[in-house]
Amino acid sequence: MSKVIAYAICACCLLGCAPSIPRPYLEAKAAGHRAYSSGRYEQAAEHFHQAAGKADRRKDRDEALYLEASSYLRAGRYREAKTVFEAMVSISPDGLRAARAAHEAAKIEIRHGDAAKGWQMLHAAIVRYPASGLSRAALQRYLQYLDETIGPLRVIDYLDASMDWYRAHDLGERALYEKAKRLERLGRLREAVDTLLICAKDYPYPVGSLRDNALYLASELEERLGRPRQAVAHLRTLxxxxxxxxxxxxxxxxxxxxxxxxxxVLYRDALAEPDVARKEFRKLFDAFPTSTLRDDALWAEALVARKQKDTEGACAAVSLLVKHIPQSRYAHCATLLCDKAPTPGQAGTCREYIARDIAP
Known part of the structure; x- marks a missing residue:
């Protein structure tokens, strides 16, 4: 019984600590949501504006102002929407909605006002709120804008000059990856690979969101540089x-x-090691049960076996394909590689383009 009483007292204390939200605020906000869901966006904006004025807490006021600006945006009243978003940043620069408001104001200026000014506003939002998830994607868009206005070479110079700041403010990984892509575009492949490897090393798994992209692209560039062994090494690291x-x-x-x-594929083509290639194709089928590439891998394995005149190996691969992935586009072509291959249960024929590619 004493435990029940203790739990009841705790529950009462917790309820007593719950915030008391003014009824006029709740009513005005509810009216705004009803108007918004009915497509009366300007009326919704007015209700949300009223709710903001009746809020006791800053977070409630900011939420109402954000809803007001979003309603104006949906109504096509871009100037009013931008004004409210900018007001949010001004009166609550560290609020929960401040970063999004700054980005939305910049986006409106780019699309519906002075585009050059809007891009400056976007850059300012990135610098002011670098830890926001919005800033990572915004940096990518901003650099694309700079590509069009000053060219990729000067963008690289800009990134080099700003790299220490980006690294110190949660944007270093994106900045390095974008620099590497521009080096690739300019044909500076060795420098691009070096930058990608720095990106992968300095932002490791599991926190590095671009580590896989960096290693995969580095592998592609190593192959273009005539270094297939290094290309393989990067993929194995990934x-x-x-x-x-x-x-x-x-x-x-x-x-x-x-x-x-x-x-x-690298073992099959660039390194001319068909036995290793077959093992790696089979590994994709065995170790990646949800991948849509499993049938491609088995078909590729069978083709390599056929080229090696290993009939049993080709039959083993296509038999697995038909048994486990009968809906594959290759299933009805299995007998072209193995006379004793099983046939899929559903009716169908081998597509001409597949048959043509494996014709002797």
């Missing part, structure tokens, strides 16, 4: 990060399966 989830969910990343496929 795949070493892969881990399995022991309970629910997945740690799988979008480039893991493509990296495994590319690894096999």
């Amino acid at each position: 795949l070493e990060d892969r881990e399995q989830s022991l309970i629910h969910g997945s740690y799988e990343r979008p480039l893991y399966a493509p990296a495994q496929m590319r690894l096999a």
